[in-house]
Amino acid sequence: METIVNKPLANTFGWLNVNGTKVNAPDKMQQQEYELEEGAERTIIADFAAGSRISAKLGRNATLRLVQIRRGKEEDTAAAAGNLSEGGLKGADGTAVNDVRVKCSEGARFEWYRIVLGGEATYDNCTVELEGDRSSFEAQIGYRLGGEQVLDVNCEAIHTGKKTDSVINASGVLSEKASKLMRGTIDLRKGCKGAVGNELEDVLLMDRTVRNRSIPVILCSEEDVVGNHGATIGRLDEDMIFYLASRGMETEAIYEMMAKAKLDSVIRRIPDEEVRRGLLEE
């Protein structure tokens, strides 16, 4: 079924073709709903999942950690066979569609860890509404894409509660003909006094045929807030390459080391030790 996914909260120039993405999504979407009571804590690991539609309501001071990892072809096969522990969605053309929507009450916290290592095409949406005062959201997105892989992300932090806090951090590596589109939106709405939103993106480009698109958006209709965004996109710093080369490292090895370091910086934040160790050893 052809549908538009990843529509951002604010559109930009039409010719950039980033105001939503047309995909061939599965006809039937699997749904998981979570409701965490006051003070509850839960970690969900969706390893090998091709994608899913998840919605969650977090009660007062509850914490939900969602770890979603997308790997390579084995996972696509598993998804097609319906062997996924947390459910998976896979389009007719092999695309994975992932949609996460979370509402946070007072003091609640949602952490989203998204690691994309493979799969033909991955479309991720994560929308978090920070409704309760002092609620918080942290997104850690790491990816390493090669071949003709596609990653298309729309991540939104909507601040309505006072003193809410959001961090969107995306770090990854693109090589060969890989393509990535990262839309990150911090929406500081009227009434969210004292809110802080930070977004950081770091992309290492390894080949001349890659394509990186970044749309870091800050929307603000409240005075007493801070929204920051920073992005670094491109190749490795020449001085650093020179330094490491002068210490005897081959250029290729330097790039490989730095690519691994970029992804590892996200993986190390994953709260589950087994998953973390597994990914670091891969």
Place this chain on the structure above:
Amino acid sequence: MAEEKTFVDDIDRSRYDFRNEDGESFKVEEGLTPAIVEQISREKNDPEWMREFRLHSLEVYNNTSMPDWGPSIEGLDMDNIVTYVRPHTKMSASWDEVPEEIKDTFERLGIPQAERESLAGVGAQYDSELVYHNVREEVAAKGVIYTDLESALHGERAQMIREHFMKLVPPTDHKFAALHGAVWSGGSFVYVPPGVSVEIPLQSYFRLNSPGAGQFEHTLIIVDEGAYLHFIEGCSAPKYNVANLHAGCVELFVGKNATLRYSTIENWSKNMYNLNTKRALVEEGAKVEWVSGSFGSHVSYLYPMSVLAGRGARSEFTGVTFAGAGQNLDTGCKVVHNAPDTSSYVNTRSISKSGGISTFRSAVVVNEKAKNSKSAVSCQSLMIDDVSRSDTIPAMDIRTDKADIGHEARIGRISDDAVFYLMSRGVSEEEARALIVSGFAENVSKELPLEYAVEMNNLIRIEMKGAIG
């Protein structure tokens, strides 16, 4: 004692908000039809190719949809817009020959005085036509051409105009580029020969006096190899209760190793829809510098674009936007890196107050051929109160690995740390905040010639008073 919040005054528009009766002007009917476009073409004595170009543009306009990504322009009804208003005078090279009330208009705007003191040439447009155009003899003697576009269209440079007119911004670019192609009138043509440096700026000033009218001037500048030019553009209008429209077009061709600085102080009235298009083609080793101050209009769509087409081409954009009550100003810039070793630098500030909406919108595209290109974008927004809005919507599309792209954005209120630092040096809190707000827009004013910097500082007459909440 009740605390009083920081107060930033609206821009004082009294200097610009005066009007003349336009009873003696010639006007076409309201709306947009092939007959009206034909009439404008006849009135302007267009060559045949231009008549056909206008009609083709009208077709494109009718087949192009409205933009679906920016501020609402629902209040703009083309059926109510008069697209051509000719003042009751011909263009002159002497202010003495300009009708008294029009001359008085430009006197009050300070244009003749600026011409005497600090400009190499001036063009003054009133509604749809230029009423004054002049360039200093010593500048003309260097081979610099500065004239109205219509004269150029029929003069020695007619072929040059035909080769460049709406080639950078084709009518198919967007709906209002097509509108411009159909009904354009007025504007300036500048040609700077190879190696010539125009040391003092040229200025065109656009004044829209007629209520419910549109202004569609076309500015075409060609700076040849190794030449230098600073061009200043100013615009204003009195405020009416009906919508006015400005859909101008600026095309800049910056030749090999040439430099063009294009400065704009835009102060349209708050009933104006400012849907302007500006674009520069920058050749090998050349540089375009945009300095842009956006203070007026009800709604603005304004994103000067630099196409870096030659190796080592450079672009700098420095902008400030001040959105007050009733204003929705969507401004920013676009850069396309199409050649190796190109670089771009974008530095903007925006201030929102009293319910005003300011949006910074940008696009940086680095294509496959643009190896070793660099781009840095920095945008900062200041929220003065909690009834206003400030959005930052940048985009980067990078298609090569050999590039260094940096972007930083910040939205917030006046920094408490900065206030604390200044207070620790003996400055009162009130003064400290006033100092910070004033300095916020300095990135643009310091890029302007002194007279214009003073003018801009007058525009942003910022007052701080009371204890700060």
